[in-house]
Structures are given as C-alpha cells and as structure tokens.
Amino acid sequence: MKLATLRTANGGTTAALATGADSYLALPAADVGALLALPEWRQVVEKTAAAQEAHQQVIAAVDADVAPLLPRAGKVICCGLNYGDHIQEMGRELPEYPTLFAKYADTLVGAADAVEVHGSGRVDWEAELAVVVGSELYRADEDQARAAIAGYTVANDVSMRDWQSRTLQWFQGKAFDATTPVGPVMLTADEAGQHFDVRGYVNGQLVQQGNTSTLVFGPAQLLSYISQFTVLRPGDLVLTGTPGGVGMGMTPPRFLKDGDVLTTEIDGIGQLENQFRIHAPAAIPANA
Incomplete structure (x- = not known):
C-alpha cells in the first residue's frame, strides 16, 4: 500500500x-x-x-x-557518502562506518511545494531513497532493523554547499528550514522490491542516476547502526545517501538557480517536483 x-x-x-x-x-x-x-x-x-x-x-x-510525509518526525537522520560513485566524485575513500548527520522536521517540505532558500548561492541537489521506521528500535541487529522498516519514500537532501564548507561539520549546510522535499507517498515494505532506481533531474535534464544495490550501507544496516546509540521510533526518517551526479562534483561545479525545477523520482514509489526560489546572500565588499 x-x-x-x-x-x-x-x-x-x-x-x-x-x-x-x-x-x-x-x-x-x-x-x-x-x-x-x-x-x-x-x-x-x-x-x-x-x-x-x-x-x-x-x-x-x-x-x-x-504535505511532507512525516511533518512531525522525531528524528531525521541522514547518511552521506553511501554510493561508491558519489564517494569517488567527492574524492574520498570508502568509509568503514556510516557518515551521519541530522536534520529537523522543520527542514521537510511536500512533494510539490516551492522551496525558498535564503542566504546561499551554492544550492545543490541530492536525490535519495528514505526509510520510514515503523516500530521502536534500540541496539537492534540487522534482522530486527529490517523487520522494523514500515516503508520507503523519496527525498532530496538539498545542500547549501557554501554553508556546508564553512567548517568540518556538515550540519549548517544541511538543515535550512523547509528545504528538504519528502514524499509524495510511503510504499510499505511488504510491497517493496529489494532495490530501487533513484534519479534526479534539473529542469528536465537527468543529472543523477543510481541503484540502491550499490549502497555501501543498506537500509537495515543503517537502522541497526543508528539504533546502537539512539532509539528509533515509528515515524522517524532515515535518508540513505545520494548517487553520483551532484552539482558540486561537476566540472565546473553547477548549482541551482532561481526558478529551477528539481525533480526526484524512484520507480515504484513516486516523484517530487519542486521549484526553487534562490535568494542568494548579498555580495561582501572587497574592503570589508
């Protein structure tokens, strides 16, 4: 369903x-x-x-x-650098452990909502499969974690790269309010296949394409790992990472412009289509 x-x-x-x-x-x-x-x-x-x-x-x-699928999600936890091709384009080694960061429910928007970004001129896209938790998990093994998956949805971990690169911590570039589209539906786990094709488009141009079979850490692994240090509850959301093709990895780098339409789709689940309004920061005078 x-x-x-x-x-x-x-x-x-x-x-x-x-x-x-x-x-x-x-x-x-x-x-x-x-x-x-x-x-x-x-x-x-x-x-x-x-x-x-x-x-x-x-x-x-x-x-x-x-609306956002989980407008009051207690925890929104994301995994970065989880597809081999994306890790390579970012110039990094395959990780031993998942690279995790968090968002708030305030970051989430609906599948067709316009997205307003204030204060960033380097707005990037990250098409992702997201996992919805269906039962409480704490210190769970992978089989328990797999059984606790309620279903899957589509997300885009929109990233403000200029903010993200200010420090070694990613949080400030990932947690802008109302910038993370999620939805339009959750496909329940009992009707889902084992793997998903994930695609992202900017103004109709395909920029990202990957299959979750190439994830370094799969959904059950991620939930099990996260549950070792924090309890997961029904309605929590875990984003599994993005395939190659992000704007920052292009030569030269490419970022969203005011009026661009970002489309994110996963076969069997659905599609997000969000127009962006980019309010870039004012230029800083050279003598400031």
Whole structure:
C-alpha cells in the first residue's frame, strides 16, 4: 500500500491511503507518522478502506495537496557518502562506518511545494531513497532493523554547499528550514522490491542516476547502526545517501538557480517536483 499525508481545507493534515484509482482515502490520523505510532496501524488502514464505499472521505488525486510525509518526525537522520560513485566524485575513500548527520522536521517540505532558500548561492541537489521506521528500535541487529522498516519514500537532501564548507561539520549546510522535499507517498515494505532506481533531474535534464544495490550501507544496516546509540521510533526518517551526479562534483561545479525545477523520482514509489526560489546572500565588499 501507499500512504501519504495531505493538507486539509481547515489548515491541518490527515494521513491518507492512495487507492490506486487516482484518489486518496482519508485515514483517522493526523499524518503518516501519527498513523505508524498506532500499534495496529495496518488494521486501522484495512478497516477504513473496507468502509470506503459507506461514508469515508475520498479525495481525488488532482485535488490532493500533498504535505511532507512525516511533518512531525522525531528524528531525521541522514547518511552521506553511501554510493561508491558519489564517494569517488567527492574524492574520498570508502568509509568503514556510516557518515551521519541530522536534520529537523522543520527542514521537510511536500512533494510539490516551492522551496525558498535564503542566504546561499551554492544550492545543490541530492536525490535519495528514505526509510520510514515503523516500530521502536534500540541496539537492534540487522534482522530486527529490517523487520522494523514500515516503508520507503523519496527525498532530496538539498545542500547549501557554501554553508556546508564553512567548517568540518556538515550540519549548517544541511538543515535550512523547509528545504528538504519528502514524499509524495510511503510504499510499505511488504510491497517493496529489494532495490530501487533513484534519479534526479534539473529542469528536465537527468543529472543523477543510481541503484540502491550499490549502497555501501543498506537500509537495515543503517537502522541497526543508528539504533546502537539512539532509539528509533515509528515515524522517524532515515535518508540513505545520494548517487553520483551532484552539482558540486561537476566540472565546473553547477548549482541551482532561481526558478529551477528539481525533480526526484524512484520507480515504484513516486516523484517530487519542486521549484526553487534562490535568494542568494548579498555580495561582501572587497574592503570589508
């Protein structure tokens, strides 16, 4: 099944089930994260779907305003340098351990939302598969971590490279508010294949393409590793890294411009399409 979080007419959000007929069925939870926190969330979805013809609210896909999939995610943890080709283009060695950093829920935006960036002139793209946690994990092995995956979604770890390169720590270049598109749906793990094709486009031009079979650390490995030092809970989000083709790795480097459209897609899950509004920093006088 595919689950989404939709904005509602009253300014709130609701979890929703994609019906497969160009529509969504509203579910009794504020968002997908809140739904996953219910112990029997699958049964809740099935019961609601069974009652669809009677009285449940059906929303046409063309009328659906897709919100960030997990607008209140407790933890958003990202893995950098996890595809062999991306590691090479960044001039680094294969890592022994995952390179991790964190974002906040405030960074997340919806699949079709415009993205406003203030104060950066080097805005880069990073198409990624993201993993949604479905049950609590702490000091878990890989089999336990695999069983705790609720599903998978599409993300783009948009990075402000000028901020990222100011120090050895990446955080400040990765955590700008409302700059990380996630969605449009979560494909549940029981319907997912073993690997995914991940692609990124700028204004329709293919710039990134990779398959998760080449990840250094796969989803279950990442969740298991993270759970050794922090508990993961239902509705937490883990971004698995990006394949080669980022703008900073090009010669010369290429970055998003005001008005550019960034498209991120993963076969079997869906597509993000976000237009960017870049408000670059003012030039600093030479004698400053």
